[in-house]
Amino acid sequence: MTTTKNKIGFQHVGSFLRPDVLKQARKDYFNNEITQQELTTIENESIKDLVQKEAAVGLDYATDGEFRRSYWHLDFFWGLDGVDHVHYGEGYQFAHEETRDDTAILSGKVKFNPNHPFIKDFEFLKSVTDELDLQPKQTIPAPSQLYIELIRGVNADKVKNYYPNLEDLYLDIEKAYHDAILAFYDKGARVIQLDDCSWGLFLDEKFLNTPDGKAYADSGIQDILLNLNNKAIENLPDDLTINTHVCRGNYHSDFAFSGGYGPVADTLFAKENVDSYFLEYDSSRAGNFEPLAKVSGDKNVVLGLLTTKSGELEDRQTIIDRIKEASNYLPLDRLWLSTQCGFASTEEGNVLTEQQEWDKLKLVKSIQDEVWN
Template identity: 30%
Template sequence: MSASTLPFHADHIGSLIRPEYVAEAQEKADAGKISAAELRDTQKKAIAHVVKQQQDHGVRALCSGEFDRKYYFSGFFEKLDGFEEVSPVPWDLARLSAAPIAALKKAGKQYPMAAICTGKIGYSQSPYLDNWKLLRECVPKEQWGECKFTMPPPCYFHLRLAKGKCYNTEVYKNDEAFFNDLAAAYRKEIRTLHGEGLRNLQIDDPTLAYFCSDDMLKGLRDDGEDTDKMFEMYLKAHNDCIADRPQDMHVGLHICRGNFSKSMHFSEGSYEAIAEQFFKTLNYDTFYLEYDNPRSGGFEPLRFLPKHKNVVLGVVTTKDPQLEDAELIKSRVKQAAEIIAKGQGRSVEDAMQNIGISPQCGFASVAVGAEGMTDEKMFAKLKLVQDVAHELWPDRP
């Protein structure tokens, strides 16, 4: 199977409901009450358990549940040379015009953590190798290819920190120089992880979808940003990060819109505004897109999906424990397939081979799951995805 082949028609995004004992260990480590090694032992135990649960339920891809990190975006930037962690983040460092920051401040919450570039970016150690090993060591070597590992996007803090605060302007004179060095670090990390057996990498980006939002764009423009150039810069940064990756490394991109609850999210608006440029520019093998409710718009933007790319439709929500209707999911997938097929000049049957389904996001991307979601209900959601996929693609996993 080539790296560009869709790994699974039934997939999931990566984060799973975090056991309470893991959250408690993280709090104790933050407070200095237990050592980093003790926290790691707790995470290792939890990852082994959740991987066994996924195996027992036939869930793929096999993931760590992201129990190896405090937040889905933590543990990478702050371990590169040249970055320093700031926690919590003072409001004067944050981009208050950005929807996620504004929502946190309005809710009376702190912006929990940021990594600020204070020196020249370097790669003297792998930020995530130990994390990958926590997952890899839970399965036999022949199953390493069934595992998926997640990383944050290069533009994560650039968007969320105030203009001019993301990096030291005495070290980097402009965004281009900053992203060039950052992308070089990503490429080294990808090669390191590949050398240790990783074959399925997913970048989680809750940034690009903000360019679908009129409110978000207005806020950025009020900050003096040229949003068209900013979007182009972010797309280039993504491509630079995954350039020259090993041929047998599958790399996917998950576009997230915020996943705190049924009522709280950070971005809405159809993908139409960015779709053509997004699909035709980015060099990812697979796009994981959120389609669990009307705020994401219809499937029409998928007409721009190139023939050699895959899309995984996030048609099952993780923000509500109520199970979706299987027949409705199947009809929605077929609707998407018809749009893709027409846009590509292919048959619907052919287009279906490049389509998968999944929950729209992780179950606990920021360590806290949706209200009412339990392990039992989470695995019921994942089984629903499997059952529907088995009916739509009976000959493929």
């Protein structure tokens, strides 16, 4: 059994397609047709069923599928003190469609709230995984992602109101995240994943060739993002694993950015102090494996070679060959395999069926067993 398998086990990036009963319950709740308690009961039952399916497919770590969230990132932000839920007026423009227009803006100083709903949500997940002898995995958006949202366009006007000195904002984001991570740890979390699309802006040549893109790339913001993430995860318990997942957008099977990891490798791969990187590598948009040579120390890379944007199963030998190719840049015992992203980064979900998502995970597991056992 390889070192990588011992360290990582079989885990999914995070989100799963919402079952129809849960989708209907959320609609009914927002239409004031059921109570919060009735919605929570349906969420609980849906999560119990999901975790049982995760166990059945062989996962060592289980998530709650992000079933209580609308978005992979915004719901966490809204639970912090000093952050409000508003409508931006327009969504993010992906390659083929526009997202909903929810966003997060400042309404005060950023601070972790001990009553953040994600803490209670994790407690419930752990109660379910304990019964099935699984480990719970908590996913949250990275500190860098919060910063990117807060300075997005007109949102930045609010930042100026509360933080005339940006250094104070950095410190508050770092502390809020550090406190949140310790709160999860105190409830039994031992694997926390920081989901991070903020680096995608540096990868897309089309964007970088625009005046705004050139200014952004030359702004020194990579160092800001790196420091936010690293300071947030400083001085944590030794038995807590912090991973990160980096992709180029995942909304209703659409993507936001294209481009290889080269422009961020010297910062993200060489200097971010995480244990493992879950990386999108399911299409030519992700570039080649050469940037993996910049992954420093003994950090691992989980190759996201199977797409969640389509239900079509990948060719098994093609995946195995790509793993072998990646091992030219990072040793095989520091590589692992997953899907490139979750199946439903937002509640809309990607365009595939529930059966297809489980078939994807079965293929991941069987290739892991063949390549690394």
